[in-house]
Amino acid sequence: MRKLYTCCLLLISIMMSAQTDIDALMMNKNNFCFGAVYQYSSWEKYWEGTFKRENLNLGTVSTKGVAAMCAYGITDKLNFLFSIPYLETNATAGTMKGQKGMQDLVLTVKYIPFEKTVDNTTYSLFVLGSYSMPTSDYTADYLPLSIGLRSKTGTLRLMGDVQVRNFFTTLSAAYIKRSNIKIDRNSYLTDEIHYTNEVNMPDVMNFNLRLGYRSNWLIAEAIIDHTITQSGGFDITKNNMPFPSNTMNAFKLGLNAKYTLKKIPELAIVGGYNVVTEGRNVGEATSFYGGLFYLINFKNKNNQDEK
Amino acid sequence: MKNNIKKIVFKSLLLLLVGLGLIHSCNDEITERNDQFPKLNPTNTDALAGTWKPYLLTAPDEFSIDVPVATNTPAYTREINEIKSFQVSITDEQRNIINYWSVGSILRWNEIMRTLVARHNRPPYQNEDGTYPAPSPANPFAYPQFPFSNPPYAARAYAYVSAAQYDALIAAWHYKKLYNRAAPYTVDPTLQVLIPKSTLPSYPSEDAVVTGVTIELLKLLFPTEIAYVNKKAEEEKLYRIISGANVRSDIDAGIILGRKVAAKFIARASTDGAGAAIGTPAIWAQLESQTAAKGEIPWKSLEKPARPPMLPLFGKVKSFLMSEADIVANRPPAPPTTKSDAFAKELAEIKKYSQDNSRKHLEIVSFWADGVDTSTPPGHWNAIAAESFVQQQYSEVRWARNMALLNIAMMDAAISCWDAKYTYFNPRPCQMDPSIKTTTGVPNFPAYVSGHSTFSAAACAVLSHFIPAKKDEYEAMATEASNSRMYGAIHYRSDCEKGLELGKKVGGFAVARAVTDGAE
Numbered sequence: 001m002r003k004l005y006t007c008c009l010l011l012i013s014i015m016m017s018a019q020t021d022i023d024a025l026m027m028n029k030n031n032f033c034f035g036a037v038y039q040y041s042s043w044e045k046y047w048e049g050t051f052k053r054e055n056l057n058l059g060t061v062s063t064k065g066v067a068a069m070c071a072y073g074i075t076d077k078l079n080f081l082f083s084i085p086y087l088e089t090n091a092t093a094g095t096m097k098g099q100k101g102m103q104d105l106v107l108t109v110k111y112i113p114f115e116k117t118v119d120n121t122t123y124s125l126f127v128l129g130s131y132s133m134p135t136s137d138y139t140a141d142y143l144p145l146s147i148g149l150r151s152k153t154g155t156l157r158l159m160g161d162v163q164v165r166n167f168f169t170t171l172s173a174a175y176i177k178r179s180n181i182k183i184d185r186n187s188y189l190t191d192e193i194h195y196t197n198e199v200n201m202p203d204v205m206n207f208n209l210r211l212g213y214r215s216n217w218l219i220a221e222a223i224i225d226h227t228i229t230q231s232g233g234f235d236i237t238k239n240n241m242p243f244p245s246n247t248m249n250a251f252k253l254g255l256n257a258k259y260t261l262k263k264i265p266e267l268a269i270v271g272g273y274n275v276v277t278e279g280r281n282v283g284e285a286t287s288f289y290g291g292l293f294y295l296i297n298f299k300n301k302n303n304q305d306e307k
Numbered sequence: 308m309k310n311n312i313k314k315i316v317f318k319s320l321l322l323l324l325v326g327l328g329l330i331h332s333c334n335d336e337i338t339e340r341n342d343q344f345p346k347l348n349p350t351n352t353d354a355l356a357g358t359w360k361p362y363l364l365t366a367p368d369e370f371s372i373d374v375p376v377a378t379n380t381p382a383y384t385r386e387i388n389e390i391k392s393f394q395v396s397i398t399d400e401q402r403n404i405i406n407y408w409s410v411g412s413i414l415r416w417n418e419i420m421r422t423l424v425a426r427h428n429r430p431p432y433q434n435e436d437g438t439y440p441a442p443s444p445a446n447p448f449a450y451p452q453f454p455f456s457n458p459p460y461a462a463r464a465y466a467y468v469s470a471a472q473y474d475a476l477i478a479a480w481h482y483k484k485l486y487n488r489a490a491p492y493t494v495d496p497t498l499q500v501l502i503p504k505s506t507l508p509s510y511p512s513e514d515a516v517v518t519g520v521t522i523e524l525l526k527l528l529f530p531t532e533i534a535y536v537n538k539k540a541e542e543e544k545l546y547r548i549i550s551g552a553n554v555r556s557d558i559d560a561g562i563i564l565g566r567k568v569a570a571k572f573i574a575r576a577s578t579d580g581a582g583a584a585i586g587t588p589a590i591w592a593q594l595e596s597q598t599a600a601k602g603e604i605p606w607k608s609l610e611k612p613a614r615p616p617m618l619p620l621f622g623k624v625k626s627f628l629m630s631e632a633d634i635v636a637n638r639p640p641a642p643p644t645t646k647s648d649a650f651a652k653e654l655a656e657i658k659k660y661s662q663d664n665s666r667k668h669l670e671i672v673s674f675w676a677d678g679v680d681t682s683t684p685p686g687h688w689n690a691i692a693a694e695s696f697v698q699q700q701y702s703e704v705r706w707a708r709n710m711a712l713l714n715i716a717m718m719d720a721a722i723s724c725w726d727a728k729y730t731y732f733n734p735r736p737c738q739m740d741p742s743i744k745t746t747t748g749v750p751n752f753p754a755y756v757s758g759h760s761t762f763s764a765a766a767c768a769v770l771s772h773f774i775p776a777k778k779d780e781y782e783a784m785a786t787e788a789s790n791s792r793m794y795g796a797i798h799y800r801s802d803c804e805k806g807l808e809l810g811k812k813v814g815g816f817a818v819a820r821a822v823t824d825g826a827e
Contacts, residue, residue: 056611056612057610057611093611094609094611095609095737095743095744095745095748095749096744096745096746096748097661097744097745097746097796098744100664137666139666139669139670139673141673142669142673142746179335180335180337183673184669184670184673184674185673185674185676185681186340186674187681187682187687187690188681189422189425189426189680189681192422193418193421193422193425193682194337194339195339195340195341195690196337196338196339196340198337199337200335200337237429237680238429238432238450239429239430239431239432240429240679240680241679241748
């Protein structure tokens with residue numbers, strides 16, 4: 001019941017981290033889809049450790065940008081996805097200059113090892129493997145205005161999806177291994193000063209639950225997302241700027257929608273909104289995005305039936 | 308059907324395993340530069356360092372220590388037995404302690420201090436009413452903890468600790484020669500020795516003298532860190548005994564001597580004017596009004612809420628090498644008035660830097676920023692010095708002497724630079740043109756002259772004197788550190804250039820002392 005105009009749909013953007021495609025949707029074999037998404041995220045308050053505060057010397061901190069994305073159905077059960085964003089940051093108060101540039105390329109392979117329909121209910125299991133890497137020499141050590149964290153990441157996600165008629169729920173968990181990064185300084189403080197330009201980045205776990213309605217033309221869903229930095233991270237010290245290897249936890253709630261035009265079924269419009277409601281060393285960010293996707297079937301242009 | 312499910316489960320597990328395997332094959336080990344330093348094995352023991360010129364001691368034997376027991380007595384043999392009893396089974400943790408400390412006592416304490424400075428280099432968070440609390444040495448644990456080790460505080464702290472270590476080691480070298488008690492491994496050749504052997508007499512232990520003097524000064528300078536400091540001190544004492552370098556009485560005498568010398572420096576620190584450097588609201592207002600009275604635009608804090616200027620009276624702190632008259636005589640001429648064309652040109656140059664998106668410039672800005680949570684620019688130069696000195700294989704006393712000259716020069720740089728800043732009280736580029744955006748935090752004090760430039764040129768002058776072969780390297784670093792402040796759009800060119808000139812002159816005082824202190 002995952003369907004044909006399904007295309008790179010839903011993005012999560014954890015503060016600074018690359019977008020990840022974690023919906024339970026697959027492209028059919030030989031379908032290719034590409035698109036662009038604009039996103040805007042901003043916060044005024046943030047958590048310095050557990051202390052929620054504003055900072056008059058930053059004002060509102062925002063990240064905006066455009067991501068180019070595409071997906072390809074290698075088989076009905078195996079998809080390949082690609083995304084790359086251009087981002088710009090800004091602070092409305094204080095003197096600090098915003099940054100801009102190409103951020104991280106994300107390559108994802110999505111596979112369904114199991115899928116079964118009993119009566120009206122379809123059960124599916126997905127495995128996703130992602131790799132990300134920075135595509136420009138942006139600096140990570142310029143938080144909260146750096147455009148990313150520079151870490152190369154390897155992500156393994158397990159996802160289960162249950163669909164009853166047009167209603168579904170998707171639950172997934174991911175482990176994100178992050179490589180060390182290099183910063184411009186040759187020493188930095190965690191608890192003691194380290195005399196190196198290399199920073200050990202703690203790994204991250206992510207849990208994601210989605211509930212909603214899914215048909216060929218419309219997908220609408222609510223999301224709960226929880227990102228938890230694993231051991232090795234530390235808190236922003238009082239009245240200080242963040243550091244790339246800080247613990248960055250975020251609990252988010254969001255809404256997503258995708259609408260496929262009946263007149264031009266190759267074209268889909270996506271949009272979404274989410275808020276961080278609880279966090280640690282992250283901004284209390286409100287984000288929205290919107291984009292367009294276009295689908296091409298390389299094999300058979302008319303093969304648009306439901307499977 | 309069942310078979311099918313089995314196949315699916317098997318395939319999924321295989322995928323998972325491959326994925327997990329890939330994830331865990333990455334190696335996250337980081338090698339830090341100071342873990343690579345070689346064990347200290349001085350090429351010259353500086354046996355006559357007891358005659359070098361101290362800073363505050365009136366004579367090397369101003370403070371006495373007990374005559375040591377002779378090495379042929381049963382009491383001494385019992386001390387040797389203590390070493391042997393430790394050596395029966397040395398734990399991995401003890402080996403780590405030995406490897407850490409055998410690189411050198413002055414070096415390791417200098418590193419520890421840089422960590423303490425960085426941990427406390429945090430400007431306080433504002434009160435509800437928009438004022439700022441000040442750290443209090445009388446109540447150091449209350450927020451904001453004492454101290455706020457900003458660059459002037461840090462420069463002075465490094466100088467006191469280094470100078471006190473140096474004076475204490477002069478006394479130690481004096482007594483080593485006077486009592487001439489052989490090292491335990493010389494007395495008992497069967498003893499295992501885990502570090503390079505020294506031909507120096509071992510009473511009192513140089514490591515213990517350094518520990519004794521340093522912990523007392525750190526109690527004054529970083530009172531909330533006493534437990535951390537004491538743990539390090541205990542490890543160092545243990546290292547000397549387990550490694551076979553010292554017997555217990557070498558250590559005990561060293562600690563006592565170090566503590567006595569520390570008292571002299573602590574007494575000086577309490578009367579050098581640093582305690583009053585923060586000023587008062589009346590003084591802050593007066594700085595503004597007297598600058599306005601001269602027809603100039605006074606400096607304003609760009610922070611919200613506005614923060615009082617950093618240590619406006621630090622220029623009045625008592626220097627080790629410069630008189631008040633020296634400081635006035637070396638004060639740079641006034642910066643271009645904000646009404647002049649020269650100023651407009653300088654401002655335009657900085658605006659240009661603020662608009663270039665040069666990644667190279669950003670890298671230089673970050674590399675030299677040395678802001679909040681770092682060991683400050685003086686700490687950065689201590690790290691540069693330390694990495695040079697480990698290649699030189701200095702004796703502990705020469706390490707101390709060179710670090711003292713370096714850090715006294717940088718304390719004088721802080722005094723002279725702060726004197727200029729609060730004499731002229733001029734605005735930063737982004738105060739004059741709010742469209743100028745910076746790539747590092749704007750320091751909360753006047754612009755002229757640049758602290759980074761003054762510190763760097765002073766350090767460069769002193770280090771180039773010690774290691775002339777590296778003069779070009781040090782000069783390139785000082786210039787880059789200075790330029791970084793223009794690239795970051797927080798300083799004008801004249802701040803940087805005049806800062807470098809001032810630093811060079813100030814460094815000259817330390818160099819002049821270096822050629823007459825008996826060590827060259």
